[in-house]
Amino acid sequence: MSADATEPLPWTESLGCPTNILRPGNTNCPGxxxxxxxxxxxxxLSGTPVILCIPAGCAVVTAGIHPISAYGVPTVATPFASSAAVAAGIRIVQNLNGDPGQTLCWAxxxxxxxxxxxxxxxxxERDxxxxxxxxxxxxxxxTGGQRSSSTPIHAVTTTTPGGKSQHKKNIMAIVAAHRIPYAATLSLAHPDDFLRKVRYAASIRGFRFLLIHSPCPTGWKSDPAESIELDRLAVASGLFPLYEVFDGRRYRINVRPSGVSPEEYFRRQGRFWRVAHDWKGLDDMKQEWEYLENMASLSPAE
Ligand SMILES: Cc1ncc(C[n+]2csc(CCOP(=O)(O)OP(=O)(O)O)c2C)c(N)n1
Ligand code: SF4
Ligand SMILES: [Mg+2]
Known part of the structure; x- marks a missing residue:
């Protein structure tokens, strides 16, 4: 971790912390x-004015009950179907007015x-x-832990009590296909990489997409104290690759698997209790890595 990443957070230096994105004392579960x-x-983004657009989900509950808010920046709660459209509209007006800062969807x-x-x-598509x-x-x-198309194969959720049968959808491939300027995956276990990617995204214009692997001890049935460790294991085992895609074409892999077995990751989460020793995701993971390696060697980012 760099010195930059260990600097005191702004709110520790100010009373009232009016510019914080997330204030202390919010409703998020431990871990x-x-x-x-x-x-x-x-x-x-320290020092950058930020506006958040948040669709339904835990992140809206994070705010708390009106008139208080755990978000210290202007925040718009949106329906699922319009979050990106609302953010785009706000940004267009801001650009017309010459307003600085960043408009983010947090979804x-x-x-x-x-x-x-x-x-x-x-x-x-409209960039x-x-x-x-x-x-x-x-x-x-x-809403209580139902499966999404991002849920990994075998994970037990309230709607997949026997374990999910399908693989996690590759949303990065979908957004990259729009030829957006920047897409990247981020892990809480790699803070320098995380900070660098957010800062790079903030330094350019257009549609930028950041995918953060975000542990949910409540849904994952994991120890809240192990959330960062789980993120580390997901990257180390190759389950959550860290990479960037520039202009939808040029790839850069940031961290390669270190040889840790995915079983170590599964063992620590109740949602994977059915995986045992016949994990059917291995071939899929190998193919995803083959695809990534091919893209990074055929079309590397400088
Ligand atoms: C159109 C619509 N469908 C369903 C819901 C019910 N609903 C509210 S939050 C939610 C789950 C959101 O999941 P996710 O986006 O992954 O956020 P998380 O709760 O995991 O933070 C659902 C299905 C809704 N509010 N609107
Ligand atoms: S731990 Fe899971 S259920 Fe709890 S606030 Fe976070 S995302 Fe929501
Ligand atoms: Mg979710």
Missing amino acids: CGMSAALRWLERA GDGATYDIGVASVSAAA EDIIYVCYDNEIYGN
């Missing part, structure tokens, strides 16, 4: 990946992969000037 991700986001996997995917695609961040907890957390 929620969103809490850490919002703090990293805040650190990366779950249900909002991004499933229910709001049409407006994500539309905004990406709207927003940063779309998906905190991917691989479940519909807010």
